[in-house]
Amino acid sequence: xxxxxVLALAAGLLACLVAxxxxxxxxxxxxxxxxxxxxxxEEVEWIAGHWTGxxxxxxxxxxxxxARGRTMMGMYRLIKDEHLAFYELLTITEExxxxxxxxxxxxxxxxxxxxxxEVVTFPLVKLxxxxxxxxxxxxxxxxxxxxxxxxxQRGEDERPREVEFVYxxxx
Numbered sequence: 271x272x273x274x275x276v277l278a279l280a281a282g283l284l285a286c287l288v289a290x291x292x293x294x295x296x297x298x299x300x301x302x303x304x305x306x307x308x309x310x311x312e313e314v315e316w317i318a319g320h321w322t323g324x325x326x327x328x329x330x331x332x333x334x335x336x337a338r339g340r341t342m343m344g345m346y347r348l349i350k351d352e353h354l355a356f357y358e359l360l361t362i363t364e365e366x367x368x369x370x371x372x373x374x375x376x377x378x379x380x381x382x383x384x385x386x387x388e389v390v391t392f393p394l395v396k397l398x399x400x401x402x403x404x405x406x407x408x409x410x411x412x413x414x415x416x417x418x419x420x421x422x423q424r425g426e427d428e429r430p431r432e433v434e435f436v437y438x439x440x441x
Contacts, residue, residue, distance in 0.1 A: 296410070296420040297432055298395040298403040306368040306394040311337040314362060314369065314402045316411050318342065321437035328355060330435055332419075340364040346373075354378040369394040371404045415439040 300306065318336045322329060328350030335343045344360035357380070360373040371392040375383035384390065392404035400411040410418040419435040 295432060296408050296418075296434075297406055297422040298408070300393055300395050300405050306370075307397060308367045309364070309369045309394055309397045309402075311340050311342060311362065311364040311369065313397060314409070315342070316400075317344075317362070317402070317409055317417070320440040321417050322440055323435060323437040325435050326350065326355070330437070332437060334360075356383075369397075369402070369404075371407065 315337045318334045321332045321334075324330070325348055328348050330346065330348050332344060332346045340363065342362045344358075344362070346358040346360065348355040356378065357376040358373050359376070360371065362369055362371050371394075372389045373392075374389055377383070392407050394402070395405050396403040402409045406422040408418075408420040410420070412418055415438060417437045417439070419437070421433045421435070422430060423433060425431045
């Protein structure tokens, strides 16, 4: 199966965990020794739904389930030039009284980017009524039909940058 040129994109996405204290506006980091705040999965259920918008020169699509069993599951795919570039499988799970977001990346043929036992983990930093800040990734509810997601990653020059995704709810 033909692989699309996603190496630069992959490198940027896998580099989401940038050193704390880096310049950013919407993404936060846990400080050294700081613990994640208390939170329940129901507090972020507003993320549930089918969302789509522009991303990385293509169309990003994200689908999140409603909370059940103290977890939400999500799927992301990027369509670029009418071809699938990659997938992500995501979970937000209530653990030890707080929330953790985890994800794994997959090529179009479902071969994984991370090693078999590895996942990319984003612990909760802060919870607000219309925003949830994980370490390096923020979800913000603009209104019932618009969602912003900010992801911290390294640019081609290796400097930290924040990427914004603006999604509209799909009916």
